[in-house]
Amino acid sequence: MPSIFKIAPLALAASLVTPGASAQAQDQVVRIGVSGPLSGANAFAGKDNENGVRLAVEELNAQKLKAGGKLLRFELVSEDDQGDPKAGVNVAQKLADAGVKFVLGPYNSGVAIPASRVYNEAGMLMSTVGTNPKITQSRYPNVFRIVASDNQVGGSMAAYAARELKIKTVGVIDDRTAFGQGIAEEFAKQARASGLNVAGREFTNDKASDFAAILTAFRAKKVDAIFFGGYAPQGAPMARQMKQLGMANVRLLGGDTLCSPEMAKLGGDAVGDKVLCAQAGAMLDKQPGGPGFKQRYKQRFQREPDVYAPAFYDQTMFIAQAIKSTNTVDPAAVSKALHTMNYQGVAGTYGYDANGNLKKTAVTVYTFKNGALAPLASY
Incomplete structure (x- = not known):
């Protein structure tokens, strides 16, 4: 009899936890x-x-x-x-x-x-x-x-620069990453097709913080804008250095990676309406x-x-x-x-072609106002 009473509570406990364990299984x-x-x-x-x-x-x-x-x-x-x-x-x-x-x-x-x-x-x-x-x-x-892919984002930024900003001469910089090179190449290709003069192609890297030599060279060529294929941690100091070099009226253009609050956070008042970026998707709001x-x-x-x-x-x-x-x-x-x-x-709406690309996607061009993204146009 004592052994029965010892087993019973264990059996009872097992019966209590089994349904939950079974459901979890x-x-x-x-x-x-x-x-x-x-x-x-x-x-x-x-x-x-x-x-x-x-x-x-x-x-x-x-x-x-x-x-x-x-x-x-x-x-x-x-x-x-x-x-x-x-x-x-x-x-x-x-x-x-x-x-x-x-x-x-x-x-x-x-x-x-x-x-x-x-x-x-x-x-x-x-x-x-x-x-x-x-x-x-x-x-x-x-x-x-x-x-959107680089050809869509870079192409849209180039089209906006030509049609809306009336840019004539542009310099192109990339950070030598697969992203940076890809989007810079697509921008340059579309820029030339849109009648822009691409004054030169320069490169840096995704760890750099000093862009004075590259920017000074483009300043000498009297560019109206610089397109940067790279990320915000380099884009923000680039904007600051452009201002320091007296290039405050030269626009800094970029792709989706510059459409980040990090740009304004790192770049301060140098990141304003002269900084523009193109981001995949329609305006979220x-x-x-x-x-x-x-x-x-x-x-x-x-x-x-x-x-x-x-x-x-x-x-x-x-x-x-x-x-x-x-x-x-x-x-x-x-x-x-x-x-x-x-x-x-x-x-937005998602649907993919045979290659895994979106069948249709908008690209929105933004600038910065008071440290926040402000949409300008969607393509």
Whole structure:
């Protein structure tokens, strides 16, 4: 008899926890990986991208979606690729080994190009904001570019410079990254096609802080504008040095990476209406879901979203919709669905061609007023 009384409480305890454990076992865990720079000069962008995915994951779990008869439980797995190609490849392998099937990122084109091969070989779905056209030229079926490419962004900035700003002579600088070179090349190509005189092509690197020699050379050529293919941590001091060198009336033009609050934060009063950038997507505030997203993001993270948080959020939601539509978490099936479906996100409408590029996307040109982005025109 004593032995019976000893066993009974254990049996009772087991009966109490079994239903919950069984329910948990029935959950289908969907790991959403994020690859981006969480350290270094562009950590602000990496964290912003991660926050976009985090917000989506939290909202999806609240929706209690199902696929294959199981409740879906989304988990965020974020890794620091340092904005470095070698580290990005290591992160890709690490995420593959962890059983992650869906990855948002990388942020940098130079990381996305080699990492895409790893993700493709592992059968994983990769969604990047890397804008270099080479990323999708391999035509990997599971690779998607969730924003406009360099030829769209760089081309739009060149067209705006020619038509609206009446620029005649422009100098071009790039930071020798895959992103910087790609967007500078597309800008220069479109600038020449639009009748602009490209006075010269110079280069720096993504760790530089002194641009006096390059800027002085362009000042001697009497350029009306300088296009910089690179990131905000170099763009901001470049704007400051242009002002110091008496080039306050020379416009500094750039792509989406200059459309960041970090520009004004680092550049101070040198970042004003003479600094213009082109960013993929329509004006967020003009989109039906844009203001609501900004409000939820700020409430959750106590800060405004940066450049790509809306796109990372949207693509995570689009992947979830494709999972629900196909009733499976198989990346290959989800990828096929993404190629055929359309999704209305907070930043615009998403739909992909056979190469994984957006079928249609707007590009918006911005300037800075009182330290904040101010839209000028959408193409």
